[in-house]
Amino acid sequence: MEGKWLLCMLLVLGTALVQAHDGHDDDVIDIEDDLDDVIEEVEDSKSKPDASSPPSPKVTYKAPVPTGEVYFADSFDRGTLSGWILSRAKKDDTDDEIAKYDGKWEVDEMKESKLPGDKGLVLMSRAKHHAISTKLNKPFIFDTKPLIVQYEVNFQNGIECGGAYVKLLSKTPELNLDQFHDKTPYTIMFGPDKCGEDYKLHFIFRHKNPKTGVYEEKHAKRPDADLKTYFTDKKTHLYTLILNPDNSFEILVDQSVVNSGNLLHDMTPPVNPSREIEDPEDRKPEDWDERPKIPDPDAVKPDDWDEDAPAKIPDEEATKPEGWLDDEPEYVPDPDAERPEDWDEDMDGEWEAPQIANPKCESAPGCGVWQRPMIDNPNYKGRWKPPMIDNPNYQGIWKPRKIPNPDFFEDLEPFKMTPFSAIGLELWSMTSDIFFDNFIVCGDRRVVDDWANDGWGLKKAADGASEPGVVGQMIEAAEERPWLWVVYILTVALPVFLVILFCCSGKVFLCSSSLFYFDFLEEKQKSDVEEDGDTVSQEEDDRKPKAEEDEILNRSPRNRKPRRE
Structure with a gap:
């Protein structure tokens, strides 16, 4: 102001x-x-x-090339499925009609590609089992190098129910990519998955019990970030998993961390079991008293306690309103009602007109037999119960005793997982045209970042060049919300x-x-x-009297000069 x-x-x-x-x-x-x-x-x-001002720059596509050693990298820009093997397996415990892994895969550009020449692996069919895999350049062995897995996904048609996760298939003598199916052993499963309104970003690894040799799946905690946009915006998103030899992990989407933790502390169930467990053979003693309060055994019901007194009694001070129509019923048969023509008294019984409110009662305070309203009984006490007191024999809530866990082990290096030698996609989807691109498995973060900038970075730049302005983006957001x-x-x-x-x-x-x-x-x-x-004017007026006065004085005889004779 x-x-x-x-x-x-x-x-x-x-x-x-x-x-x-x-x-x-x-x-x-x-x-x-x-x-x-x-x-x-x-x-x-x-x-x-x-x-x-120069025109908007046009993004030109160029296939990414690894800038260092990698275990696997594929941009699909050759235009073929060379090196990838389609599974011919059948899923167990499933109807024969859908048991086959007969979902179709193709290498093609995105339907609305902004980078001509950029191809990827496309899941083409819906409501089918899909499985495809390929060998790594060499097996990945968990030792002193970190593991970095990265790839791109675009849900071109959105996603109704289905996954887009990858499996790193364990190196075993029995591994046969031609028979890749849901039971094929894997070391790590990573990537997006959605069904209904449950949006997930999996990170699961199979941990081998060093005592029993049995494998158990360990699931990472759910990300705190809202993942819905990655499934619904029909844009290409970059998914990255980083595992470090110190057991720490990071999960990134579009090069931003959405989840992180430690394999020892942030997996469910925990990698290492408890040192002690409850004794399964222990039983609660029959005389164990878990009641913190008990009725006072010394309490006596007072002599004047009337358990039979009703909770409600008629109001004796109430009087019947004037004009109450005692002889008129509240409801009377509808005089205008007629028996239906198809009414059969033998089948339907004697016909009676429907009841309607008595019109005579509309102007009266009430009709029918008048009854006093009910009020709370001031003498009502209800059933007598002795007061509760502290239980002198209270022993607490019983729990079985603890015993050493016979299955206890301590693995302080869960990073050293089972080596893997192949990467695969084993998916069921109710939506088609899921686009995958630019897979890379590496142990060098710099190489992976370069690969991302040369691949996904170009897509992001192309999307940004064609995106609407701020106002357009605001309108689009408001249409969704x-x-x-x-x-x-x-x-x-x-x-x-x-x-x-x-x-x-x-x-x-x-x-x-x-x-x-x-x-x-x-x-x-x-x-x-x-x-x-x-x-x-005032000055002139002031001068006039003075001039007149001077004139009079001049004419006065005293001021006249004497004449000369």
Whole structure:
């Protein structure tokens, strides 16, 4: 508000100085028109494109090339499934009609590709089992190097129910990629999965019990981030898993961490079992008392305690309202009702007209037999119970005793998992056209980042070049979430309205203030002129008597000069 007043005073004073300097009456400056002209010039300058500005850059695709040693990398830009093996297995315990892994795979561009020439592996069919895999350049052995697995996924048609995760297949003598199925041993399973409204990002590894040799799946905790957008926005997203020799792990989406933890502390069930367990043979003693409170055995029911007193009694002070129609029923047969033509008394019984509210009761306080209303019985006490007291024999909640866990082991290096020698996709999906691209398995973070920048980075740049502006993105977001319109109105429209109101009210104030000040100057000038005239007249009037007096004195005999004889 202070700034507004300061601006107004500066404009008024500046205009007044110009008026005083010119020395003549000019027309009042139309400040509002000047401001409007300035605004129009600014808008015209914004609307005119800069002829020297370069056009939007066009992203040119170039197949990524690993910048270092990798265990596996494939961008599918050869346009073939060379090196990949389609499974011919059948799923156990499933109807023959859907037991086959006969889902179709192809190498193709995305349906709405913004990078011509960029191809990927596409899951083509829906409601089928799909399985495809390929060998690594060499098996990955968990020793001193980290494991980094990365690939891209685009749900081109969204996703109804299905997965897009990869399996790192364990190195075993029995591994046969031609018979890859859901029971094929894997070391790690990683990637997105969705069914219904449950959006997941799996990280599962199979841990070998060093005592029994039995493998058990260990699941990472769920990410705290909201994953829904990655499944619904139909954009290509980059999924990265990083496992370090110190047992720490990170899960990234689009190069941003969405989950992290430690294999020893953040997996379910835990890698290492408890040192002690409850004794399965222990039994609670029959005389074990778990009751913290018991009825007071010494309490006696008072003699005046009436257990038979009712909870409610008629109100003896109530009186029947005047005009109550005791002889009129509340409901009467509908006089206008007629028996249906198809009514059969033998089958349907004697017909009776439906009941309606008695019209005579509408103007009366009530009809039928009047009864006193019921009120709470002040003498009601209910069934007597002895008060509860602390149980002197309370022994607490019984628990079986602890014994050493016979299956206990301690594996402090769960990172050293079973080596794997192949990577595969074994999926069921109710949605087709799931696009996979740019798989890489490596032990060097720098190489993986370079691969991501040369592959997924180009897709991101191409998407950014073709994305709508800020306003378009806001409208698209509001179409998905209508409540955002309220936010837009409060955060955008309302401030704009206030700015316009401020400017308009400011212009009116400036103009009216200027006009008022100029009128004031004009009136003041006129007043000064009139005052000057009055002063001159007054001086002339003052001089007239004095002149007359001088004339009289001059004519006086005393002032006459003597004549010479």
